[in-house]
Amino acid sequence: MAPGTYTVTVVRPGGYEFTAANQGTDDAVDSDADPTSGAMSATELVSGEEDLTWDAGLYRPASIGERRLGRPERQRRARYR
Numbered sequence: 001m002a003p004g005t006y007t008v009t010v011v012r013p014g015g016y017e018f019t020a021a022n023q024g025t026d027d028a029v030d031s032d033a034d035p036t037s038g039a040m041s042a043t044e045l046v047s048g049e050e051d052l053t054w055d056a057g058l059y060r061p062a063s064i065g066e067r068r069l070g071r072p073e074r075q076r077r078a079r080y081r
């Protein structure tokens, strides 16, 4: 890469959400992507520089369907009546 100012933007895969950015004090392991846009702040790279502190954290939200919980409950009630 040529020296200059760069911005990384991560495109979120379907079904995934970004984690909160800049949590904790260690830039080497925190996420740097804006949770909404996936964009990271601009950084300047000089000749020969290697900066591995830019990361994006993603997670897949879990969900529990109301229907799945409700059905066994109804079946149980019906059996005991």
Ligand SMILES: [Ca+2]
Pocket (backbone or CB within 6 Å): 022, 027, 030, 031, 032
């Ligand atoms: Ca950071």
Ligand SMILES: [Ca+2]
Pocket (backbone or CB within 6 Å): 026, 027, 028, 029, 030, 031, 032, 053, 054, 055
């Ligand atoms: Ca980081």
